[in-house]
Ligand code: SF4
């Protein structure tokens with residue numbers, strides 16, 4: 001047994017309102033740059049829907065993830081090592097920009113500069129790729145809220161599958177429709193196929209917290225990882241020629257702050273915490289023959305942080321005590337393994353994803369309520385879960401490789417929690433029969449309710465800090481700090497765009513922010529290294545650094561009338 | 565021996581090697597982040613899927629051919645019983661095939677680069693210069709091959725008695741300038757443009773060839789890297805300025 005720690009996330013889908021705040025803040029933080037205009041490390045999809053990039057779940061087409069070969073051994077679905085190397089000159093199955101979407105902006109200038117005339121000036125959409133006029137035909141969330149689903153719904157690979165397998169059809173007529181939102185980030189898998197596909201070995205998993213990162217200095221742009229990731233969560237930066245992916249906001253996580261998407265989530269539906277897992281058992285678990293056993297196998301990998309053997313094993317691996325303590329308080333471990341209500345997304349890809357989802361009960365509740373039933377009543381809910389086969393089958397395709405029994409179990413637990421708590425709210429005695437009917441006791445059902453409904457910030461995000469004694473190594477592992485000249489605004493090196501040393505992300509902004517948040521005084525603008533901080537500007541005078549320094553040559557006329 | 569010959573075939577090759585090696589080392593150290601294929605497959609992949617493999621695989625054969633022709637002495641092939649006629653026929657056949665594939669692939673790639681809006685937008689001046697020199701080197705190479713078909717069989721026309729001995733002599737630092745000077749003009753031109761290409765090489769996107777990921781065949785699928793100091797395979801050395809307080813432990 002080799003005990004390793006892994007940062008994980010759980011999202012409670014019932015609470016997602018599809019506001020895209022997480023996507024926007026993530027984009028502002030990480031992909032607000034040329035070359036990644038089309039990239040959303042965090043995106044929110046409406047399901048049923050095609051997703052982003054379109055139909056990424058159709059692995060017969062995109063060939064992401066792993067499969068078992070004839071001898072039952074794991075092999076990349078896109079082919080073995082030799083095959084990958086032979087395909088290096090033109091990746092055989094790589095999504096193109098049109099599978100994501102062509103990013104655009106608007107010609108706003110025309111609004112103010114158009115000559116006076118009878119027609120209102122319009123801001124034409126301009127492609128961010130070619131700079132030319134463009135027609136907007138798709139985007140990262142074009143089919144949001146089932147937009148266009150009546151026409152395009154059948155293009156959802158899961159809908160196709162469920163339709164093939166069941167006699168009924170998923171209906172897109174309004175009154176019979178169900179819908180929920182699925183926020184997605186990189187899964188920071190235990191058995192990542194992106195990493196296995198990378199010919200350069202530039203993608204790595206951090207030993208300490210399991211975050212999967214791309215070493216920007218080592219990546220050579222062979223783009224095999226884009227094919228390799230079944231979730232299509234590796235993106236190709238077309239300006240720098242390097243692969244980029246969700247970083248789990250490692251500079252924040254290292255100092256104990258939640259990721260940007262979690263911090264800003266309006267529904268407060270994200271949980272962050274540690275998993276302990278047995279690294280030696282991962283391959284065997286991912287090689288289970290029956291894809292429906294993969295969920296259980298994945299659960300078995302997660303180790304109980306209270307088990308003395310595990311504690312001893314963790315000590316042996318040098319996992320610090322405060323991390324062990326955090327693992328014991330981990331909300332993600334509780335939801336995934338103790339209460340068993342969080343499920344992995346597409347376990348059948350065999351990558352052992354570490355972002356888990358509590359499936360939504362809302363399709364069932366909404367339908368009951370619309371039909372005038374009491375949607376909090378246990379009997380009604382349980383009955384509906386049995387009767388509403390389509391949503392359950394759809395969820396099963398997403399979370400359990402099609403095993404509806406597991407999904408039904410989880411939904412029943414959620415339903416029992418509702419019914420149990422309603423009893424308490426109405427002033428009745430807690431009805432432990434409800435808890436017993438889903439194999440729990442009243443106490444744990446209540447604890448689960450606390451965690452899922454009213455947990456505070458510190459309970460939702462249990463993030464042990466990285467150790468200070470390692471601090472210098474943490475910042476920008478695989479990036480460089482030795483920039484000789486002071487960093488201008490992202491200078492270009494001798495080889496054109498994006499060559500030369502990158503300006504480290506964490507070092508500059510992070511320390512500036514932290515200093516601003518923790519000092520009593522105003523942050524010194526000088527600490528922002530050449531940027532202007534308007535946040536602390538009181539409106540008096542000119543903020544430092546807004547205008548370039550005037551030359552101090554006394555003979556020059558323009559410095560004299562300066563009023564100093 | 566004319567001064568020009570000395571410069572071209574005695575000095576220039578070494579200058580070229582100095583720039584190629586020095587430039588590559590310098591860039592590898594200074595510009596890891598810029599060291600990439602800068603693939604444009606995201607924009608367009610239909611033409612790329614034909615052109616790129618054609619070009620690259622063709623090029624691999626061309627390189628193999630050059631190795632065979634330049635490095636292996638004529639005496640060796642004759643010793644194993646390969647007559648000049650057979651050798652020449654084979655070289656012509658394989659050489660022209662590989663050359664035509666490479667050129668065809670390159671033509672598709674250049675056409676694609678020019679006609680696909682986003683790909684053209686992403687083409688830098690550096691790329692354009694590189695394309696000109698690369699295309700010229702391949703065209704001239706094909707020309708040497710084709711021109712030798714009709715040429716009379718004189719020793720001068722046989723590059724294995726002129727270019728190859730000169731090439732090998734470069735490595736023992738005693739360039740056989742006379743032999744190279746004898747070679748036909750087409751070979752001179754091809755060699756010069758070839759040297760220009762290698763001089764440019766470290767400063768263009770062609771560097772990606774130097775990091776061809778052959779180690780992929782041998783590395784484990786899953787890569788762990790530590791944030792700590794424990795040496796992990798592939799971990800970077802600490803950056804300057806972050807050395808710890810204290811002295812190194814004594815082993816003995
Ligand atoms: S989800 Fe993330 S870790 Fe998993 S294969 Fe994709 S990019 Fe890699």
Ligand code: SF4
Nearest residue numbers: 016019020022265267
């Ligand atoms: S911010 Fe939260 S509620 Fe809003 S879309 Fe993202 S995950 Fe859903």
